[in-house]
Amino acid sequence: MRRAFATALLATGLAVGGACAQTRDTLTIGITQFPSTFHPSIETMAAKSYILGFARRPVTTYDADWKLACMLCVRLPTIENGDAVPETAPNGNPGIRVTYRLREGAAWGDGTPVTADDIVFAWEAGREPLTGMGPAELYRSLHRIEVVDSRTLTLHFDKLTFTYNAINDLNPLPARLERPIWREDPRAYRTRTLYDREITNPGLWNGPYRITASQAGASVTLERNPAWKGAAPAFRRIVVRTIENTTALEAALLAGQIDMIAGELGLPLDQALALEKRAAARFRFHYQPGLVYEHIDLNLDHPALADVRVRRALLAAIDREQIVARLFEGRQPVARSFVNPLDWMADDTIPATGFDLALARRLLDEAGWTPGPDGIRRNAAGERLSFELMTTAGNRSRELVQQVLQGMWRQAGVEIRIRNEPPRVFFGETVSRRRFQGMALFAWISSPENVPRTILHSTEIPTEARNWSGQNYTGFRNAEVDALLEAIPLELDREKRRPMWRRLQEIYMTELPVLPLFFRSDAHVWPRWLEGVRPTGHLAPSTLWVEEWHVSR
């Protein structure tokens, strides 16, 4: 009997040991969204970028230090190293030709090498309007490609900007597999691409992993790509599971069904902070400040908001440090302008408008708004200083911030009426058609050293005549800002751009078309045994460097 018991115990021990080893062999990740397509160039979606980060490599990308880096190319072409040469474009504008050499050994999962032709095909498909790819600017400005040899190609651009060597969105596509489908009918390509019809075809993937199974809406399984010649990734298998409800996602983590929650698409910050208090012994929590900029757009057509003194008073009346400290335990950096403190052109010397209630009251007095019997200010005509503050209904964190702001502004004699809408109404109609009456609280996501032309340039104010495109929702007009937004991209020398960026931030913080709040942080939850994950805080997901992920020893 004892022997049988001991044998059973040993067997159980072996089974448990085996299970642990198996767990370390497989990494299961939870995210909150499932991609609507796996085609690298059709639609921008965080879930897709995250999953494809395991399975494909772009030619260039921004790394975790927010610097442009080569992934598929041998070295980053620059004017200094001679791989990029300014030239005159056919339209007479200053242009540039940039030569990229692809890494030796870069191959698709079926063993076929990644060649210049794969990039040529990506360009051909992208510039064809019928293909229906997203932003077309890159495909438009790239007017010619010269194939030097199978691994070398020269791209000719009809404009010369400081991002001349960043081709992050020109995703190589396996021409051998995809070109015949595209040629047959470019309009139908997006519904016939193998990326959605035959996702497990190894020839589609050139990264350390390839997709081996997918359950629509539920999970994607990836296994090591035998054709990958780079550093071998640690895990044999990676499973990415989609659980949209974050309470259920947290439960799945605690139940051991998933090993980690990706910060790029995971728990809201408040939920992660609460979870950390309960489960810090089991998991490591990392809060990565990123390029998601929470702010309040002010509708400058509103008579009171058109007065810059009122806008300055509104900023001075809110204690953003306190909001971040109390609501987010200090995990999100307060925004000193639209530039993230981690971006190289962030300038600490620009005078910051901190919380100063006395200043706010003085500015409002000067603007002709004096306190009424109920504490709310009124102008000479007896109109109340009252604004509508809108945001996305159901976003707990924003609704909380909204209520705190309402209370703070009340102290300065400003009345705030909260009116929230579902995201699709808010973004699809109210904000994009400038139908908000006072203030709109939401976030922008950008890339490192992003020139906010579409957000601040006076030609980018959405109107019916321009099909409601453009994101200058505040209606901001400033000739100097327009000039800077046009000049900055054309200045190739970073040090010469620095004062231009400084001036742009200075005007932004003086004119205040927008009230800056804070930069959002992603909450990454990792098992204690996982090391090497480096979140970026921008659009390039941490999965692009999955070879560095490993089990701690």
Place this chain on the structure above:
Amino acid sequence: MLRLLAGRLVQAAITLALLSFATFLLIGLMPGDPIDLAIAGDPRLGAEDAARLRALHGLDQPLVSRYLAWAASALEGEFGFSRLYARPVAEVLADALVASLALLLPATLLSALIGVSLGVLAARKPRSRLDYAVNFVAFAGVSLPSFWLGILLIILFAVTLGWLPAGGPPEEPTLGSWLRHLALPLVTLTVLGLASYARQARAAMLEALADPWIRTAYAKGAPERRVVLRHAFPNAAAPIITVAALDFATLVSGALVTEAVFAWPGMGKTIYDAILGNDYNLALLALLLSAAVTLAASLFADLLQMAIDPRVRT
């Protein structure tokens, strides 16, 4: 009978046609189209991109012309592609339907079986302890929000005890794995579903057991089991059949909240995402399918009632 069937089929066809138009119109009139949403999420999309993409997807056409084009294709059996899933809508719906049926069919059968049994047992002895207990379970089931019960079960059985997975479909397609993954959502839906069956069955049986022919049956010496099951129950079955028919329709429309809590990729979630994501093709086919099944279930319930209750035939 044939005339009745033909009439109902014509009615159903007209209802479906009107419903498809109304659905198309309602989705089309929702603020913002997919391109608006894409622009909000990607500042690189400019005016030209927006115009190009709208034209490509036909979103620059009037709503009625878009509906007519869709209807013409649908009549030829071509339901188009899902914008959200980049696959033919029939394929997307087939997967979602299988997932929903795997969960909802056993849940509905269990709810009906347990609920009706409890209702009948409670009606046999009104105001007994059993009756109070059944009433309590029924009211609890009706009052409990599904997300709350679901989360409670997850915390108990997945997080605390670690006996069952917290949700999602199984990776391994084995029977054991399926059963483990189905257990918690199945219990949630069964507990919530049996309440209405128990209440309906209890009320209908109480009424039936008070009828004179039941007294006659007892007076003739029929055993209680026979009186309850052979005499009273068929008379009480009509409202239960109606509830069952409506429940059958939900097999196709899914259980949105439970699916969301347990990360189950069923019809409820698919329809919800399709409507919010302006996926016309998917939303239309899913809603029409749901409507068609509701109409069919209602017809079936009517026919069944006619079969078991001669009064309805006249």
